[in-house]
Amino acid sequence: MRPLLGRRHVASELAWAIRPSDSIRIDGINILGGAFVAVGQGSRIRLSAFVRVRVPEPAEDPKLDYNSAIRSTVQQQRMRGLFEGLHRAGVPFVYNLMMTKGEQGRDGAPVLEFDLVVGTWLDGKSNDSKQLLSSIEQSSNILCATLAVAMPNSQIERLQRAELVGYVRRLLLPGTRDLPQLGNTGTGSELCSFEAPGPSIGTTDASPSFYVPNLTESGRDGLLLGSVRSGGARLHEFRLQLDDLKRHTSILGMTGSGKSTTASTIVRQAAQAGLPVMVLDWHSEYSQSVAGVRGRVVSPGTDSFSLNPLEPGPHTDPVEHMAMVSDIFSDIYHFTHPQAYMFRNALQRRLSERDGEEVPTLSSLVRTIEAYPLRSAYDNETKVALLRRLAPLTQGQAGRALGGPGMVTIGELMREPVVIELAQLRDIQTRAVFCDIVLKMIYEERVKGRDSQQHLTVVEEARNVAPARRAEDPPSVGERMISELRKFGEDMLFVAQFPTQVASELIKNSGTKIVHRVDWPDDISLVGDSMGLDKHQRAHLAKLEVGEAVVSVSRIPSSMLVQVRLEPTSGQLRRERNFLEEA
Numbered sequence: 001m002r003p004l005l006g007r008r009h010v011a012s013e014l015a016w017a018i019r020p021s022d023s024i025r026i027d028g029i030n031i032l033g034g035a036f037v038a039v040g041q042g043s044r045i046r047l048s049a050f051v052r053v054r055v056p057e058p059a060e061d062p063k064l065d066y067n068s069a070i071r072s073t074v075q076q077q078r079m080r081g082l083f084e085g086l087h088r089a090g091v092p093f094v095y096n097l098m099m100t101k102g103e104q105g106r107d108g109a110p111v112l113e114f115d116l117v118v119g120t121w122l123d124g125k126s127n128d129s130k131q132l133l134s135s136i137e138q139s140s141n142i143l144c145a146t147l148a149v150a151m152p153n154s155q156i157e158r159l160q161r162a163e164l165v166g167y168v169r170r171l172l173l174p175g176t177r178d179l180p181q182l183g184n185t186g187t188g189s190e191l192c193s194f195e196a197p198g199p200s201i202g203t204t205d206a207s208p209s210f211y212v213p214n215l216t217e218s219g220r221d222g223l224l225l226g227s228v229r230s231g232g233a234r235l236h237e238f239r240l241q242l243d244d245l246k247r248h249t250s251i252l253g254m255t256g257s258g259k260s261t262t263a264s265t266i267v268r269q270a271a272q273a274g275l276p277v278m279v280l281d282w283h284s285e286y287s288q289s290v291a292g293v294r295g296r297v298v299s300p301g302t303d304s305f306s307l308n309p310l311e312p313g314p315h316t317d318p319v320e321h322m323a324m325v326s327d328i329f330s331d332i333y334h335f336t337h338p339q340a341y342m343f344r345n346a347l348q349r350r351l352s353e354r355d356g357e358e359v360p361t362l363s364s365l366v367r368t369i370e371a372y373p374l375r376s377a378y379d380n381e382t383k384v385a386l387l388r389r390l391a392p393l394t395q396g397q398a399g400r401a402l403g404g405p406g407m408v409t410i411g412e413l414m415r416e417p418v419v420i421e422l423a424q425l426r427d428i429q430t431r432a433v434f435c436d437i438v439l440k441m442i443y444e445e446r447v448k449g450r451d452s453q454q455h456l457t458v459v460e461e462a463r464n465v466a467p468a469r470r471a472e473d474p475p476s477v478g479e480r481m482i483s484e485l486r487k488f489g490e491d492m493l494f495v496a497q498f499p500t501q502v503a504s505e506l507i508k509n510s511g512t513k514i515v516h517r518v519d520w521p522d523d524i525s526l527v528g529d530s531m532g533l534d535k536h537q538r539a540h541l542a543k544l545e546v547g548e549a550v551v552s553v554s555r556i557p558s559s560m561l562v563q564v565r566l567e568p569t570s571g572q573l574r575r576e577r578n579f580l581e582e583a
């Protein structure tokens with residue numbers, strides 16, 4: 001805490017005695033944290049934050065005699081938006097314009113030098129300064145954001161340390177008339193009158209207080225997620241950085257809340273930024289996201305794209321390959337212990353005794369299980385149960401998708417934007433097998449360590465890849481692979497409808513969490529705990545509008561409320577076209 005004026009000096013400088021009853025007496029003025037002015041009076045304290053606005057001189061077009069009027073109208077509308085936004089956010093503000101007369105301009109009009117400073121304040125008890133500092137920091141962030149929107153070409157700077165001390169001294173003490181060298185000059189016409197709007201401002205149900213990131217935290221470059229919201233008002237834009245994706249991302253929300261649209265927005269912009277993206281698209285909604293960057297869209301089972309789950313990678317340990325494939329099928333089909341044992345033995349035999357076959361396939365594995373020797377009636381039940389699950393994977397679209405051999409290597413797929421459409425595979429287990437095998441191939445490619453390029457994999461319907469489990473149960477192979485992929489530099493983005501249906505560790509360990517509307521109490525509890533939300537913020541999760549989301553990013557101290565920029569997905573566009581054709 002830095003004292004600006006002591007008790008004796010405050011009394012002498014601020015006790016302007018028009019008459020004794022009009023004297024203003026305070027205990028002291030101090031600078032807290034180098035950024036806030038603290039004025040104490042008894043047990044009460046007022047914290048104030050100040051922002052300097054550097055207003056550029058507008059470029060007039062001499063050919064347009066109405067240029068000034070148009071600019072004035074636009075500026076008035078922006079100022080009204082400023083007042084409405086601050087009003088809804090519950091942020092009080094005051095502005096101070098210090099002006100001095102300079103030399104005459106070329107047109108003979110006086111040139112004015114001015115210092116425009118806008119401030120906000122918060123009152124409370126002096127023994128609660130920690131909470132007050134946190135709240136005034138929030139209010140000052142909102143003030144900076146709304147000023148940046150209302151005055152887009154201006155530079156908005158927080159007054160801190162020496163600049164803050166100098167401003168307060170010029171404001172309060174005699175003999176400090178000169179303004180700082182700001183370069184703010186002009187005839188004054190570019191300063192819109194700060195005319196408060198009329199009483200037409202309505203009140204709406206206020207949302208709970210969320211963190212408002214400053215302009216540096218929100219970023220000027222990166223992936224545009226949407227607009228920060230506070231108190232019912234839209235503030236500045238918020239952008240994710242590509243580095244934000246490196247610690248994994250979770251997008252959660254009920255059907256129709258906007259989660260797939262949010263994921264599509266991130267995919268499209270990441271691909272445009274040059275980041276290779278692979279989408280495991282369960283509902284064929286992402287093809288439009290990579291269309292603008294000449295991305296590749298494949299449909300296993302319909303086109304020539306296929307893979308072979310039993311084919312080991314060129315640098316894969318055979319024992320590890322056999323164990324991972326066995327775990328994938330066992331997790332997805334919930335094999336009993338005897339079924340898992342028979343499957344593993346048949347797979348081992350198929351891999352070691354190829355009978356002239358270059359690469360074993362699911363069809364040859366099924367034949368091996370059919371020929372498996374039986375020792376009891378229970379063995380026969382186990383064999384029938386396995387064949388009932390595996391035989392459909394060798395037929396129809398599933399057989400074409402999983403029958404191999406692969407037409408391209410996983411390394412080639414990871415060098416370009418790719419959407420793998422899985423909607424035509426009607427069986428959920430078939431889609432899950434395909435997803436897990438792709439993740440296994442990505443894992444093996446990353447373990448080789450040959451390619452350190454950043455790459456993003458998007459997994460829709462994450463509950464089918466990394467399902468929820470009890471704390472005492474071991475993680476699924478999908479959960480284990482995803483956790484390992486993080487260590488090897490693979491960016492993962494999960495999309496899920498119900499948070500409690502996904503492995504909780506994946507959500508908790510995601511560096512970026514984007515949560516649309518959820519209303520089940522268990523879902524709210526899980527999300528609230530992982531994001532550090534208070535009870536009011538948790539209750540608001542069930543009231544979020546379509547496209548609204550509570551966002552948590554590891555580099556930002558608290559969760560924020562964002563209105564995501566809505567763009568239709570490929571599925572939505574297709575449904576609209578079908579509707580128009582039918583009409």
